[in-house]
Amino acid sequence: MNLFKLKSVSGARSLWMILVGVAAIVMFSGFWSGKTVDQQRADRLQSSNETLQLLYKHAPEAKEMIANSYGYAAFSNVGVNLVLLSAEGGTGVAHDNKTGKKTYMNMASGGVGFGLGIKDFRAIFLFENKAVFDRFVNEGWEANAQADAAAKLADKGDAINLAITVAPGIRLYKLTQNGLALQATIQGTKYWKDAEMNK
Numbered sequence: 001m002n003l004f005k006l007k008s009v010s011g012a013r014s015l016w017m018i019l020v021g022v023a024a025i026v027m028f029s030g031f032w033s034g035k036t037v038d039q040q041r042a043d044r045l046q047s048s049n050e051t052l053q054l055l056y057k058h059a060p061e062a063k064e065m066i067a068n069s070y071g072y073a074a075f076s077n078v079g080v081n082l083v084l085l086s087a088e089g090g091t092g093v094a095h096d097n098k099t100g101k102k103t104y105m106n107m108a109s110g111g112v113g114f115g116l117g118i119k120d121f122r123a124i125f126l127f128e129n130k131a132v133f134d135r136f137v138n139e140g141w142e143a144n145a146q147a148d149a150a151a152k153l154a155d156k157g158d159a160i161n162l163a164i165t166v167a168p169g170i171r172l173y174k175l176t177q178n179g180l181a182l183q184a185t186i187q188g189t190k191y192w193k194d195a196e197m198n199k
Contacts, residue, residue: 048074048093069126104197109189132169140192
């Protein structure tokens with residue numbers, strides 16, 4: 001009986017997480033905006049550019065790092081926490097520095113947590129090579145427990161390297177309107193190609 005209850009709770013929690021994820025996608029995508037696909041693409045490109053400018057403002061060295069990467073992906077997302085329910089969803093654009101090709105993407109996560117409020121987060125991923133970039137874009141990516149990390153001191157001096165390694169060949173800048181986040185908490189967040197936007 002106890003095992004059955006445990007499985008039921010686990011199954012209910014998985015279903016709840018799926019529903020939260022779907023809700024996040026609907027809430028934070030352009031689904032209800034009434035805009036055309038071309039208008040939504042333009043909005044995403046503008047948001048991606050604004051995210052990069054915000055990053056360069058707080059971490060000027062990031063401009064050279066992005067230029068030297070195989071590619072990057074900039075996401076603008078909103079985290080919502082309503083007492084016991086939390087959800088995070090948004091959109092982004094992945095840019096191949098070698099070909100100039102842009103891929104429109106989505107991201108979402110959901111969970112249980114205390115609090116009340118809305119938080120605006122931005123995320124910029126840097127990809128070391130074509131293999132990790134293509135895998136992220138074409139297969140999607142889900143951050144696991146090992147992806148959560150804190151910024152480490154750089155090799156020289158006391159400068160802080162704020163591009164956090166979250167997976168082999170993938171580094172991440174995570175920021176808010178107030179600046180760079182010294183810790184990236186992205187466990188359970190999924191990133192995937194937006195089929196409609198990439199037609």
